[in-house]
Amino acid sequence: MSDIAYACSDGLNLAYQVVGDGPLDLVLVTEWATPLESRWDIPAIASRLNRLASFARLISFDKRGIGLSDRVGVEGVSTPELWVRDLVAVLDAAGSQRPVVLGAHEGGQIAALFAASVPDRTEALILVNTGARLVRTEGYDIGFPPEAWNPDLAGILRIWEEGGDGEVHIAATATDPYWRTWYARSRRQQVSPAAGVALMQMFGQLDVRHALGSIVSPTLIVHRVDNGWWDIAHARYLASHIPEAKLVELPGVDNYWWAGDADSVLDEVELFLLGERRSRVSNRVLATLLFTDIVGSTAHLSRIGDDRWAELLNAHDTVTRREVERFGGRLVKDLGDGILATVDGPARAIEAALAIREAVAELGLSIRASVHTGEVEPRGDDLGGIGVHIGARVLHRAAPGEILVTSVVKGLVAGSPIRFESRGHFELRDIPDRWELFAVVDQATPDGLAQPAGAGR
Secondary structure, three states: OOOOEEEEEOOEEEEEEEEOOOOEEEEEEOOOOOOOOHHHHOHHHHHHHHHHHOOEEEEEEOOOOOOOOOOOOHHHOOOHHHHHHHHHHHHHHHOOOOOEEEEEOHHHHHHHHHHHHOHHHOOEEEEEOOOOEOEOEOOEOOOEOHHHOOOOHHHHHHHHHHOOOHHHOOHHHHOOHHHHHHHHHHHHHHOOHHHHHHHHHHHHHOEOHHHHOOOOOOEEEEEEOOOOOOOHHHHHHHHHHOOOOEEEEEOOOOOOOOOOOHHHHHHHHHHHHHOOOOOOOOOOEEEEEEEEEEOOHHHHHHHHOHHHHHHHHHHHHHHHHHHHHHOOOEEEEEOOOEEEEEEOOHHHHHHHHHHHHHHHHOOOOOEEEEEEEEEEEEEOOEEEOHHHHHHHHHHHHOOOOOEEEEHHHHHHOOOOOOEEEEEEEEEOOOOOOEEEEEEEEEOOOOOOOOEEOOOOO
16 A cells, blocks of 8 residues: 555645556546545455556545545535546646546546546546436436435434444445444544535535536446445446446445445456456455354343343453463454354364363353354454354354364364264355254263263253
């Protein structure tokens, strides 16, 4: 990542950034609510920016009044024409004469207006999840009904404080507290609540239909079919009004170009610009995951009461963290009645699970646990990805006192003294295929029979 630089437009300082040194210039004109600098702290965004920078000199900027650029009064937040002027100033400062312009969300409208207004400086135009106009009007019956588009301070404050309504842009905010928190923080970093109201009001009036027929640059339109903000009809309208534009419709609901299956979007961008889909840049890594869960927590709470249960949970958390760290692991997050941790290897994860089971038994508690090794996607201090989902599903199959592992784990510890007993093949909710699961078995009993983990407890 390069340093932030500043361009000057109408006496205002505009923050911009150049990353990569590919043979073509690509300028991003994207959603105003994704901060220019802090986006690099988000693996899901940074990995997609790095992929673009792997074949292009990637130019990004904060529009006037937003983020790291000079702020302006609420009454003069900006206009589309001024943002086009700002884009020219940034390109001049970055030494870019004829870039590819990639516009997404409301940035797509600015990109389209730029391509129509300054055709000699537009190598190609890419529009992702956008449209000519957001709110319905005469002659354009696509988008939000006018009566439903009424941005007010109360609604903006709810988003700025709580991250509400984020799922329409980033589907994960509906289920992942990390993304909901980030969604609210990103807005606070970009503009004040009052400026947010003014911007939303302006977006409701923004209309570039008149410019579409003047676009002469090669144009690619990529749109997610089930986008909840920009209906697919917006993309089809663009395709029918921009001369010789190519439309690619992709599955998905996320509005922000980098959210969800963004690699499918970037595949189309690469094919359009390079004539081929290159290998994807991924931030996924292989990790061993340990999940635990207290058995009968609700019954414990009912029997001993809130105060005593809180003390018991604190003691549980202390010994659990201790044992995870003793075996070289990292506690990822507290799940209320259990934990998710990563451990340096499946054998050590199993040893940690056995140690946790023994330690909490001294507190009068019993746990179940699961261990899986698979691909995960780091999200700040948290983890996402299919590996996390598999580990959680396996945990739900474990019996009280049992440490259940996948066949992946069993194969990785082959040759170790750890023994397993097959529990059979299972379907895991929302996970493809059937999975054979194995219980960790304690060392042999005096009569030579294998004793399942947790038996007799």
